[in-house]
Amino acid sequence: MARPKATERTAPEKMQEAFWTLLERKPYVQITISDITRESGLNRSAFYYHYTNIPELADDAIAAIYEQPDVTAFIAHIIRQDENIDALREYALRFVDAPERLASIRRLSLIAGPHGSTGLASQLKSYVVGIWLSVLSLDESRLNPGQRIVLEYASSGMLGILGKAQTLLTPDSIEWLARSAVPDTISQLINSLKDGREH
Structure with a gap:
């Protein structure tokens, strides 16, 4: 058997x-193994060699996005205050100017959008919260009630924005947002969240 190039x-x-292509077209709960094999051009044996079910494939596909530095x-960069807000805005504009980065944001929006699922959205929310807590050097188990409310509010808002990324994050609106007070x-x-630490 020849090795793949x-x-x-x-x-x-x-x-x-194939998973991402299908998620563009139909809700996650309607994606089947037959859909995946047909779209990928592979057979069921290939699917079962690598995955047990669709959720396992979805976890792998989503993890590939999370692994992109x-x-x-x-x-992480958006919440750091080690630079002035103008530098943060310029960073945001440069980020969304790269097609491969926009593709990743698009995929995250599919998870949080109407074709996603509660489980996928919860996984995405945990990922975002984990990054924030890591950057802020906070332990989630030690947060006080006020910090938990702020974290829930902010992460739910982020998911809401991601779920509507196609309509909210157009080139014009990104330019406007980058120049507005919203990032700050x-x-x-x-x-x-750092201000609520117990001493």
Whole structure:
């Protein structure tokens, strides 16, 4: 059997790509193994060699986004206050100017949007919260009630924005947002978690 060329995608990569294509077209709960095999051009044996079920494939596809350092850095960078707000806005504009980064944001929006599921959205929310807590050096189990409310409010808002990213995050609106007080307000809200530490 010939080895795949270095540029050729692996079977899991083909199935993950099929997953995202299908999630664009239909709700997550309606995606079947037959859909994945048809869209990826692979057979059921290939699917079952790598995955047990669709949720396992979905976890793998989503983890591939989380492993992209640019996505994690973007989420972390926005709440850091080690630069002035103008520098943060310029960073945001540069980030969304890259097609591969926009593709990742698009995929995150599919998770949080109407074709996603409660489980997928919860996984995404946990990921965002984990980055914020790591950047702020906070332990989730030690948060006080006020911090928990702020964290729930901010992370639910982030999911709401991601779920409507196609209509909310157009090039014009991104330009407007980057020049508005919104990034500073979001940064201050999340950074306010540090003020609630118990001594």
